[in-house]
Amino acid sequence: MNDLATTVLLVDDHPLLRKGLQQLIDLEDELTVIGEAASGKEGLQLAIEHDPDLIILDLNMQGMDGLETLKAMRANDVTSRIIMLTVSDNDEDVLTAISYGADGYLLKDMDPEDILEKIKQAALGKMVLSEKLTGVLAxxxxxxxxxxxxxxxxxxxxxxxxxxxxxxxxxxxxxxxxxxxxxxxxxxxxxxxxxxxxxxxxxxxxxxxxxxxxxxx
CATH class of the missing domain: 1.10.10.10 (Winged helix-like DNA-binding domain superfamily/Winged helix DNA-binding domain)
Incomplete structure (x- = not known):
């Protein structure tokens, strides 16, 4: 493991998606997954415990959903960069996530290579947004x-x-x-x-x- 690598926490209630993301991120030396959570509650605990550089957070989860989790993370002074990764391109979801303190909003229907590229950009401190959502925000x-x-x-x-x-x-x-x-x-x-x-x-x-x-x- 590269000690200088950006640490990433995955929060998604679909094991298959977490595994796919993990494999995608493993291709990059400058990124390393330090934890996975299958629920918002677990994600919040791991975020507080590990203070990762970057959190990739699903929106639609059973129980505590992504927006609630995001709000709770910011309320608990989690300063990690938080990127929403979801199937929802609903304007309200996008704006709520940004207003709650998300640093980006990506859609799951993007090509894996594009998702990885956006994750790398986020790791460098840039805001990331799926192309079709930029107009909504502006x-x-x-x-x-x-x-x-x-x-x-x-x-x-x-x-x-x-x-x-x-x-x-x-x-x-x-x-x-x-x-x-x-x-x-x-x-x-x-x-x-x-x-x-x-x-x-x-x-x-x-x-x-x-x-x-x-x-x-």
Whole structure:
């Protein structure tokens, strides 16, 4: 096992799908599966226990579903990047997952190679979304209160604004910390503050909103 590999936790109630994902991920030296969970409850426990770099989470599970699991993970301060992998391309599911703090949303009908490529991108700190879902997200975040948020943008410190721009480029906390020569913990605190100031619920919302701001500038 590569000590520098991105650690991945699989949470899905279909054993066959978990096995397929495991085999897919095993093809990549830079990724390693450190755990599997067959339910949301088990996934939450493993996420808290192992603090993986990346969690791949199914949406439709018996008992505690993916959205509940995602919400519980974020409520328990799980800072792993969390990617939803599901059959549902329902707009509401996509937007709810993003607002609950998901870092990406992939559909199970994608080619395995494409899924693996997106997982690798997510491991590098990028947001990942199935192609046909990008419009859904962009449209939802183009809200009428843009001018109000533009004023709030002025309330950010220069460091928070700097971090917001790097989030919009798809960088993870780890990469932002390296770029600005500060600790991961400091980045997390800044991200928390800027999301609160902008009244946004996740990094993905912040990134898409910032991109729209830059387009409108």
């Amino acid at each position: 449209q939802a975040i183009r809200k009428p209160d843009v001018s109000q948020k533009a004023n709030i943008l002025n309330s950010l410190t220069s460091r928070e604004f700097e971090i917001l721009k790097l989030i919009a480029k798809g960088l993870s906390n780890k990469l932002i910390a390296r770029e600005l020569d500060i600790s991961d913990g400091t980045v997390k605190v800044h991200v928390k503050h800027l999301l609160k100031k902008l009244n946004l619920r996740s990094r993905v919302e912040a990134a898409v909103w910032m991109i729209n701001q830059q387009k409108g500038a």
